[in-house]
Amino acid sequence: MHEAFVSLRAEAIRKWEERQQSTIPRILVGSATCGCATGALDVITAIEQKLQETGIKAHIQQVGCIGMCYAEVLVDIIKPGRPRISYKNMTPETVAELLEDYLLNDNPRPDLALAVIGEGEVEGIPNLADEPVFKSQQRIVLKNCGHIDPESIEDYMAQDGYMGLVKALQMQPQEIVDIVTKSELRGRGGAGFPAGRKWNSCLRAAGDQKYVICNADEGDPGAFMDRSVQEGDPHALIEGMTIAGYAIGASKGYIYVRAEYPLAVVRLKKAIEQAKEKNLLGENILGSGFSFDLEIFQGAGAFVCGESTALVMSIEGKRGMPRPLPRPRTTEAGLWNKPTLLNNVKTFAYVPQIIHKGADWFTSTGTEGCRGTAVFALTGKIKRSGLIEVPMGIELGKIIHEIGGGVLNDRKFKAVQTGGPSGGCLPESKLNLPVDFDTLVEAGSMMGSGGMVVLDETTCMVDVARYFLQFTLEESCGQCVPCRLGTLQMLEILNEICAGKGREGDIELLVELGKSIIASSICGLGKSAPNPVLSTINYFRDEYEAHIKDRACPALVCKDLIKYSIDVEKCSGCGLCRKNCPTEAITGGKKEPHVIDQVKCTKCGICYDVCPDRFRAVACFTGKEKAAV
Amino acid sequence: MDERVKNILASFRGHRSEIIPILQAVQHEFGYLPEQEMKEIAKFLRVPESQVYGVATFYAQFYFTPRGKHEIKVCLGTACHVRGANKILDALERELGICCGETTSDALFSLEKVACVGSCALAPVVMIDDNVYGRLETKKVKEVLGKYA
Numbered sequence: 001m002h003e004a005f006v007s008l009r010a011e012a013i014r015k016w017e018e019r020q021q022s023t024i025p026r027i028l029v030g031s032a033t034c035g036c037a038t039g040a041l042d043v044i045t046a047i048e049q050k051l052q053e054t055g056i057k058a059h060i061q062q063v064g065c066i067g068m069c070y071a072e073v074l075v076d077i078i079k080p081g082r083p084r085i086s087y088k089n090m091t092p093e094t095v096a097e098l099l100e101d102y103l104l105n106d107n108p109r110p111d112l113a114l115a116v117i118g119e120g121e122v123e124g125i126p127n128l129a130d131e132p133v134f135k136s137q138q139r140i141v142l143k144n145c146g147h148i149d150p151e152s153i154e155d156y157m158a159q160d161g162y163m164g165l166v167k168a169l170q171m172q173p174q175e176i177v178d179i180v181t182k183s184e185l186r187g188r189g190g191a192g193f194p195a196g197r198k199w200n201s202c203l204r205a206a207g208d209q210k211y212v213i214c215n216a217d218e219g220d221p222g223a224f225m226d227r228s229v230q231e232g233d234p235h236a237l238i239e240g241m242t243i244a245g246y247a248i249g250a251s252k253g254y255i256y257v258r259a260e261y262p263l264a265v266v267r268l269k270k271a272i273e274q275a276k277e278k279n280l281l282g283e284n285i286l287g288s289g290f291s292f293d294l295e296i297f298q299g300a301g302a303f304v305c306g307e308s309t310a311l312v313m314s315i316e317g318k319r320g321m322p323r324p325l326p327r328p329r330t331t332e333a334g335l336w337n338k339p340t341l342l343n344n345v346k347t348f349a350y351v352p353q354i355i356h357k358g359a360d361w362f363t364s365t366g367t368e369g370c371r372g373t374a375v376f377a378l379t380g381k382i383k384r385s386g387l388i389e390v391p392m393g394i395e396l397g398k399i400i401h402e403i404g405g406g407v408l409n410d411r412k413f414k415a416v417q418t419g420g421p422s423g424g425c426l427p428e429s430k431l432n433l434p435v436d437f438d439t440l441v442e443a444g445s446m447m448g449s450g451g452m453v454v455l456d457e458t459t460c461m462v463d464v465a466r467y468f469l470q471f472t473l474e475e476s477c478g479q480c481v482p483c484r485l486g487t488l489q490m491l492e493i494l495n496e497i498c499a500g501k502g503r504e505g506d507i508e509l510l511v512e513l514g515k516s517i518i519a520s521s522i523c524g525l526g527k528s529a530p531n532p533v534l535s536t537i538n539y540f541r542d543e544y545e546a547h548i549k550d551r552a553c554p555a556l557v558c559k560d561l562i563k564y565s566i567d568v569e570k571c572s573g574c575g576l577c578r579k580n581c582p583t584e585a586i587t588g589g590k591k592e593p594h595v596i597d598q599v600k601c602t603k604c605g606i607c608y609d610v611c612p613d614r615f616r617a618v619a620c621f622t623g624k625e626k627a628a629v
Numbered sequence: 630m631d632e633r634v635k636n637i638l639a640s641f642r643g644h645r646s647e648i649i650p651i652l653q654a655v656q657h658e659f660g661y662l663p664e665q666e667m668k669e670i671a672k673f674l675r676v677p678e679s680q681v682y683g684v685a686t687f688y689a690q691f692y693f694t695p696r697g698k699h700e701i702k703v704c705l706g707t708a709c710h711v712r713g714a715n716k717i718l719d720a721l722e723r724e725l726g727i728c729c730g731e732t733t734s735d736a737l738f739s740l741e742k743v744a745c746v747g748s749c750a751l752a753p754v755v756m757i758d759d760n761v762y763g764r765l766e767t768k769k770v771k772e773v774l775g776k777y778a
Contacts, residue, residue, distance in 0.1 A: 037751050037761035069750030222707030224747035259690050260746050262759050300649055300688035303744065317646040319687040377749055379708035385750035417707065451749070453707045467710050471744060477687075582723050604719060606767065 002286045005166050008278055009157050016158035021080075025058040025103055028076040028084075030146060032065035032231040033263050034224075038072040039091065046092035047075075050099045058103065064232025066146025067387030068133065071114050074146075077102060083120025086128065087112050132402045133384050138365060140373050141349045142389045145232030150267050153274040156235040162280050164352030168243045169288040176247040177203050180351065182359035184371040189215055189306075189344035190419065190448045191524075192370070192437035198341060202248040202331040205339035212244045212253035213335065213342040215311060219258065219303040220420030221471060223451030225375045226345040228387050230257070230264035233349070234271035238294060240348030242281060243355060245292040248341050253294045256311055259301045268296055303421075303475035307523050308334075308342045310477065321477045322523035344449060346375055366392035370436035380417070380453035381408045390435070397431030400454060411456040414555075415539070419448030421468045421475075422528030424535025425461065444535040446528075460557035461540040462547055466494040468532035472525060483526030486517040490533060498558045502548035507537055552623025559603040563621045566607075568593040570617035577607035577618060633658050634666050638673045645674050648684050652691055661692040697732040697739035699777045701757050706745030708752040717753050718742060720767040724774060737777070 019026065027047060031040040044060065051058055066074060071088035075095055078084045085108055087098060094112060101107040110124030117128050128134045148155035156162070168176050181196025202210065214237060218226040230237060241253045257265055272294050275281035283291045297315050305311045305320040309327065312335050314320040334340025350372060354362045363371045370392040376399065379385045383405035390399060400406070400416060407413050415425040424445035426433070433439050437447050455464065473487040490513050493506050514530030521527045537544060546552045553561040566577070566586075571593040578586040578594055585601040588594030596607070611618040637654045641647045648670070655666050662685060671678040685691045703718045718729060721740055725733055732739040748754045751763025755773070762773050 033746075033761055034748050034751055034763070037748050037754065037763035072751070218747065219744065221705070221710075221745035222749050223745070224749055227747040258747075260743065260756075298650070298653060299690075300653065301690035301743075302688050314649065315646070317644075317648040317684065319684055379749035379752060380711050385708075387750075420707070451707065453711065453749075455711060459711050464707075464711070467707070475744070604716065609767075 002166060002169075002288075004279065005162070005286055009162075012154035012157035012161075015154055019059075022059065022078075023080050025056075025080065026078040027058050027060045028063045028078070029060065030065055030072060030074040030076075031062040032228060033261075034065055034069045035072050035074065036263075040073045042092050043073045043075060043090050043095050046095050047099065050096045054100065054104060056099065056103050061149055062151075063147065064145045064150045065228045065387060067142060067228070067389075068114070068384070069386040070384045071386075074114070076117065079103070082108075083122060084117045085122060085125060086114045086117050088114040132405065134403075136394060136398060136403060137389055138373055138391050139389050140353060140365070141229060141236070141346050141375055142232070142387065144236065145228055145387075148233070150232050150234055151270055153235060153271065153278060153280075156233070160353075160356060161235055162239055162352070164355035165239050165243055165246075165280065166286065168246055168355050169286060169290060173203055173247045173249060176243065176355065179355060179359050180247075183354045183362040184359075184369075185347065185350055185354060185362065186370065186437060187343055188346035188350075188375070188449065190422065190446065192447065195343060195347055198331055198343070199244065199247060201329065202339050202341040205332045207339045209252075209336075209338050210248055210250035211335045211338055211340045212241050212248065212250045213311065213315070213340055214241055214253070214255045214345055214348055215306065215308070215342055216255055216257045216261075216264070216345050217299050217306045217311060218261075218345070218449060219306045219475075220422075220449055220451045222377065222379055222417070222420060222453045223449055224377045225387060225450040227258075227261050227264055229345050229349050229375075230261070231267050234264075234267045235275065236349040236352060237268075237345055238271055238275055238281060240351035241294060242275075242285070242292050243351050244341055244343070244348065246290050248339070250341065251291055251293065253292065254297050254315055254335075255294065256297050256299060256305070256315065259299045265296060265298060272296070302477075303471075304477045304523075304525050307525060310523070311342070312340065319477070321479050322525070324480070324522045346450075367434065367436055369438065374435055374447065374450065376450045376452040378404050378452050378454070381411065381456040381459065382406075382454040383408055392436045393434045395431070396426070396433050396435050399435065399452070400431065404454065407454065407456050411458065413454070414457050414459055415455045415461065415536075417445075417453040417455060417464065417532075418451065419446035419528075419531070420451045421472045422446060422524065422531055423448050423451075424531050425455065425464065425539060426535075427539040430539075444538055445531070458555055458557070460498075460553050460555035461536045461543045462494065462497055462553075463555075463557045465533040465536045466491065466498060469494060469529065472529040476525065476529075480520075480522045480526060482517045482520040483522075483529060486513055486521075487526075487529050489513055490517075490530065494533070497544065497547045498553075499560045500547070500551045500558075502544075504548070506548060507541065507544050510534075511537060546623070550623045554622065556620050556622055561622050562603060563598065564596055564601060564603060564605070564608060565619055565621065566594050566596055567617045567619055570615050572615055572617070574612065574615070576610045576612065580606050580610045582606065630669055631666065634669050638669070641673075643673055643675070645676055648674060648676075648681065649688070652681075652685055656691060660696045661694055664693075695732070695736070698737050699739070699758055701738055701740045701755060702743045702746065703729070703740070704744075704746045704748070704752070704754040704756065705742045706747075706749055706752070706754075708749035709745075709754055712752040714753040716767050717755060717765050717770065720770045721755070721774075724770055738774075 115128035186192040310320040
């Protein structure tokens with residue numbers, strides 16, 4: 001191994017170990033975007049204040065996202081000689097209380113704790129590894145997220161970081177490509193194209209200049225896996241891309257990051273600087289003669305740029321329009337018409353470990369045909385939303401009921417949406433399916449890059465389909481007619497259905513239009529745009545029919561099909577609804593039953609929300625029957 | 630030429646592939662893309678103005694009219710949509726007295742919707758400048774706006 005690297009690594013490990021043996025308590029605060037959104041920074045201020053007040057000595061450290069967003073703000077405390085305890089839903093008040101109880105008086109407060117992380121036992125606090133939320137998870141890409149300081153290259157190196165790169169630099173490029181091929185790694189961007197094949201074709205492509213591009217333009221609404229990797233473990237991505245550069249013979253790489261991810265950009269920039277400083281990136285890496293430079297390119301807000309040829313156009317400074325077929329492969333003529341290797345964030349992030357631990361290590365997880373793990377952003381109407389990593393082939397239902405803890409507020413499960421605007425909705429009867437690229441496509445959805453949104457009985461499937469179509473229509477680049485105008489036609493039909501003006505034959509027309517758009521669009525965006533509509537028609541046709549034939553929205557979502565009214569028997573005349581109504585549609589005297597003026601009512605539902613539970617006087621109706629109160 | 634544009638352009642080589650980063654830098658400085666500056670960019674890159682506009686109008690990030698001091702982005706991603714993002718948007722519109730896509734008359738706030746800010750687990754989410762507010766409820770909207778008034 002390279003001498004300079006050996007001493008860098010030894011130093012990093014020494015510092016890491018020293019910190020583990022620290023004689024003062026360590027406090028880790030999850031402060032990725034999700035942590036900050038729930039107030040992590042206020043919690044840190046409160047911790048600092050409390051420490052100063054009490055004179056307790058402790059080391060505060062910010063870490064990335066461990067994926068349990070439902071429990072944010074997460075604060076972990078490691079007291080010398082004690083296991084790491086993770087505390088959930090911290091606020092400035094509770095964290096102050098906790099510090100006093102645990103650090104001063106040695107009461108670990110099991111009531112505030114989420115779990116013990118790692119080895120050791122604390123009475124009354126379960127171990128995270130035994131908890132339903134974690135038991136079935138297996139962390140490869142997310143292994144460092146929430147454990148290391150993402151802004152410290154030494155933390156990363158202490159976790160075997162850059163070992164893959166050092167090993168790769170001692171191999172021939174073809175050997176590296178062969179390991180990636182043998183690992184059966186499939187691209188994590190959504191389609192699951194074998195990474196080894198792509199790498200091989202790029203290695204073989206003739207050209208004096210080649211490029212590596214990371215597609216970090218995570219645009220699917222309902223997905224944030226790539227953001228978490230960039231924010232929580234940026235060096236894994238950098239190392240993976242550098243290995244790829246060496247393997248295919250590229251000297252320049254681009255990370256195309258979404259405009260909406262400011263923190264990811266900050267973390268990546270810092271990581272690139274650090275890697276250059278340590279000679280793990282830049283000129284003549286570790287004296288190997290191989291040079292590789294990385295540049296961050298910030299997207300400017302166009303979903304279609306997630307499509308590889310559109311992304312390339314965007315880096316070239318053009319409108320991000322996909323290139324029509326027939327076209328050369330990106331691996332042969334991509335950026336500036338040079339051979340270009342383009343992979344997703346997670347695909348690159350797997351690479352360092354695959355090279356370091358070998359292809360067989362990777363194939364030991366997952367299923368035949370789909371090796372390794374899948375990362376999902378589990379969100380929507382689910383109790384434990386967050387970021388999860390599971391072995392390929394896990395049962396879909398297990399993710400929702402065991403890891404996710406079931407549907408929010410114990411409502412009835414209706415569907416799970418995967419694959420974003422290109423995917424579909426799967427009903428309860430499909431929850432026994434194993435999760436992998438091919439099975440989900442067969443069932444009419446797709447894995448996509450990893451968004452998994454749970455829908456319950458209060459979600460209208462027609463509205464969801466309309467939502468996605470509206471999205472793809474707005475994001476269509478507009479160059480081909482089926483995508484630009486076909487989706488508009490479909491959207492207009494759906495708008496009519498949701499407005500209670502649906503006609504017999506609308507469903508058939510939607511299916512026909514959808515199929516033609518899939519057949520005739522030029523890029524993946526158009527070819528997949530009708531999927532949410534087709535899959536909901538396939539599995540939830542009765543809901544479409546209820547809208548069309550009964551003029552009813554069973555989920556009570558479509559405003560034109562519902563009506564709020566107040567039950568005179570139940571109304572006590574407290575006036576809460578009247579005070580909160582934004583359109584002054586509610587009238588009624590003190591202690592007298594109130595009435596809603598249906599002409600003024602905009603169906604915002606605020607009266608329904610504010611009516612105290614003990615009265616429950618506001619009811620929502622649809623169609624001919626009274627629906628749930 | 631405005632001193633600010635001069636400084637921005639000086640940090641670029643003048644290659645036409647730099648068009649998006651230049652537009653981003655100018656917008657970051659001015660808050661939007663003023664007409665005069667668009668002309669300067671075209672001149673600097675030696676391309677027709679139409680080409681600069683062609684690129685700028687393709688991407689949702691760029692604006693051609695002045696924005697409010699604080700930019701409010703209501704996330705309408707899938708998770709936010711099913712957890713009531715539209716109600717939050719309605720409440721913001723009512724509270725600010727403007728429609729989505731507009732700027733308040735005191736130029737304090739601009740309101741717009743975005744597809745997803747990637748904080749889905751905290752839905753519904755609103756982003757004000759670079760701050761993300763998660764698990765919002767209609768009744769909390771006023772309080773959040775108060776921090777910026």
